[in-house]
Amino acid sequence: MTASLDDTNTDEPAAVVAADKPQKAIEGRSPWKIAWTRLKRDKVALAGGVVVLLLILVAIFAPLIVKAFGHPPEELHEDLLDPLLGLPLGDYGGISKDFLLGIEPVNGRDVFSRIVYGARISLLVAFLSAFVAVSLGTVFGVMAGYFGGWVDAAISRVMDLLLAFPQLLFIIALISVIPSRLWGFEGSGLRIGVLVLVIGFFGWPYIGRIVRGQTLSLREREYVEAARSLGAGRAYILFRELLPNLVAPITVYTTLMIPTNVLTEAALSFLGVGVKPPTPSWGETLATAVRTYQDDPLFMIFPGVAIFITVLAFNLFGDGVRDALDPKGSR
Numbered sequence: 001m002t003a004s005l006d007d008t009n010t011d012e013p014a015a016v017v018a019a020d021k022p023q024k025a026i027e028g029r030s031p032w033k034i035a036w037t038r039l040k041r042d043k044v045a046l047a048g049g050v051v052v053l054l055l056i057l058v059a060i061f062a063p064l065i066v067k068a069f070g071h072p073p074e075e076l077h078e079d080l081l082d083p084l085l086g087l088p089l090g091d092y093g094g095i096s097k098d099f100l101l102g103i104e105p106v107n108g109r110d111v112f113s114r115i116v117y118g119a120r121i122s123l124l125v126a127f128l129s130a131f132v133a134v135s136l137g138t139v140f141g142v143m144a145g146y147f148g149g150w151v152d153a154a155i156s157r158v159m160d161l162l163l164a165f166p167q168l169l170f171i172i173a174l175i176s177v178i179p180s181r182l183w184g185f186e187g188s189g190l191r192i193g194v195l196v197l198v199i200g201f202f203g204w205p206y207i208g209r210i211v212r213g214q215t216l217s218l219r220e221r222e223y224v225e226a227a228r229s230l231g232a233g234r235a236y237i238l239f240r241e242l243l244p245n246l247v248a249p250i251t252v253y254t255t256l257m258i259p260t261n262v263l264t265e266a267a268l269s270f271l272g273v274g275v276k277p278p279t280p281s282w283g284e285t286l287a288t289a290v291r292t293y294q295d296d297p298l299f300m301i302f303p304g305v306a307i308f309i310t311v312l313a314f315n316l317f318g319d320g321v322r323d324a325l326d327p328k329g330s331r
Contacts, residue, residue, distance in 0.1 A: 035325050036324070038323065038324040039320055042320040042324070044316055045317055045320020045321070045324075046320070048312070048313040048317035048318075049313075049317045049320070051313035052317050055313065056123065059119045059123045059124070060120075062117050062120050065116050066116055066117070069100060070110045070112045070116070071098075071099075072110075073109060073110060073113040073117045074109065074278045075110065076108050077109070077110070078108045079108075080094055080099075080108055085295070087292070087295050088108075088296065093296045093298040093299055099112065100112045101302050102299065104288070105295070105296050106288075106292070109278070111299065113280070114280040115280075115285070115302055118280040118281050118303065118306065119282075119306065119310075121265070121275055121279065121280065121281045121282075122262050122265055122282055122307075122310065123310075124192065125192060125195050125261065125265040126262045127258065128200070129195070129197075129199035129261045129264075130200070130261055131200070132196060132197065133206070133257060134257075136200070136208070137203075137205070137206070137208035137210075138211055138250060140158075141155075141207065141210070141211025141215060142211055142215050142242060144212045145211065145212040145213070145214070145215025145219065146215050146219055146238065148216075156212070159208050159209060160205075162201075162202055167199075167202040170202075171194075171195070171268060172268075172271065172273050174198065176273075178190070178194060188276045191274060192275060195265060195268065203257060203260075203261070207253050207254075210253055211246060214245075215246070218241075218246070219242065227241055248325040251321065252318065252321055255314065255317060255318035255321050255322075256318040256319075259310065262310055262314070263307070263311060265281075265283065266281070266286070266307050267283060269284040270283035270284070270287045271283075271287075282307050283303075286300060286303050286304060
């Protein structure tokens with residue numbers, strides 16, 4: 001009996017300590033926290049995101065980078081060119097401590113500076129045109145999916161028409177007839193504005209179809225029916241019930257649309273309907289390098305590598321975001 005009492009007394013302090021120890025509260029995780037946890041596990045996607053962030057910083061701080069490591073992109077250095085052939089003096093396209101990526105044949109401009117400033121043009125057009133496409137695609141996609149009927153039929157037929165329209169030919173024709181000055185804009189500024197509007201206008205049907213399909217599914221969910229039965233109006237259902245649940249697919253498609261826009265801008269500048277020289281652009285630099293690539297191949301390789309790295313980084317990051325936000329849909 002004494003042993004029994006001793007055992008009881010021995011267990012009592014442990015029970016008291018366990019009772020006095022504060023219990024850690026159980027915290028729920030939002031869908032965005034869960035997605036971030038999944039994204040952190042994807043090292044490839046994170047590497048792509050880091051490269052994307054570095055590219056954005058390069059585009060923002062291009063003047064400071066060029067001031068520290070290069071020369072103004074419009075500055076000519078004809079004294080560093082062969083007077084007969086127009087090719088850079090020295091090996092590897094004139095690469096030196098003053099010209100990190102060499103100089104441009106014929107004109108003698110700093111290739112490094114033009115690549116850095118070209119990132120600003122490419123990312124500016126890509127992001128702004130993606131914003132235009134996402135805005136139009138979200139508005140018309142939600143309208144088509146939620147209202148249905150003749151509204152859905154009309155918007156769907158417009159999307160089919162735009163998807164079948166030859167975007168490239170239309171931009172070439174539009175740039176050819178547009179005046180040199182319009183609404184206070186001229187030169188490369190005017191062309192950038194036209195590129196943003198046209199690429200964005202022809203890009204919204206792609207995201208519009210996705211948003212329409214998601215809206216058709218969401219409008220039949222129980223929480224939407226509950227809100228409708230409680231007397232919620234259309235505006236409340238659209239902005240409080242549907243749009244918050246469309247953020248994930250819109251975010252995913254936006255990250256995958258930007259690299260496509262980078263390629264489109266580079267292709268248009270390569271064809272001569274992008275920004276006007278001497279404004280730097282990766283596509284325009286490639287077009288200039290075509291004439292001298294046999295004698296100076298590095299002049300073509302550098303802008304090509306810049307486009308390749310940019311598109312690859314955005315695609316890797318976009319795939320990672322898609323897997324994080326919709327893990328079941330990626331299998």
